[in-house]
Amino acid sequence: xxxxxxxxxxxxxxxxxxxxxxxxxxxxxxxxxxxxxxxxxxxxxxxxxxxxxxxxxxxxxxxxxxxxxxxxxxxxxxxxxxxxxxxxxxxxxxxxxxxxxxxxx
Numbered sequence: 390x391x392x393x394x395x396x397x398x399x400x401x402x403x404x405x406x407x408x409x410x411x412x413x414x415x416x417x418x419x420x421x422x423x424x425x426x427x428x429x430x431x432x433x434x435x436x437x438x439x440x441x442x443x444x445x446x447x448x449x450x451x452x453x454x455x456x457x458x459x460x461x462x463x464x465x466x467x468x469x470x471x472x473x474x475x476x477x478x479x480x481x482x483x484x485x486x487x488x489x490x491x492x493x494x
Contacts (some may be wrong), residue, residue: 390426393479394419395473410461418447429490437491439474445485448480 397419405412430443454466455473468472 390422390429390483393447393476393483394422394426396476396479400472404455408462411459414461422447429487432494434491434494436486437494441484441487441491444480444484446463448484451476451480 397415399417401412401419403412404415421443425443428436428440450460451473454460456465458464458467
């Protein structure tokens with residue numbers, strides 16, 4: 390989850406110059422995922438489901454914004470680049486790990 394946040398903070402740095410609203414969203418989202426990582430690491434079982442919902446929302450927003458117009462921009466984003474592919478894989482791994490941790494604890 391920290392790697393995922395790092396990618397989004399890196400992207401936010403450039404997006405803040407071009408698309409400030411999207412860049413700010415990336416920063417807020419990355420901070421929320423870092424908090425989610427802390428929740429998982431510290432073992433706050435009560436908050437595992439909200440963390441899982443956040444991760445699913447990130448995955449679905451990434452997929453949705455490649456097919457349909459992005460909510461803020463009004464047009465679909467580029468379908469394939471290295472950041473998108475990497476984030477797709479990280480999202481799937483994060484969701485799987487969070488689900489396993491939730492079920493087994």
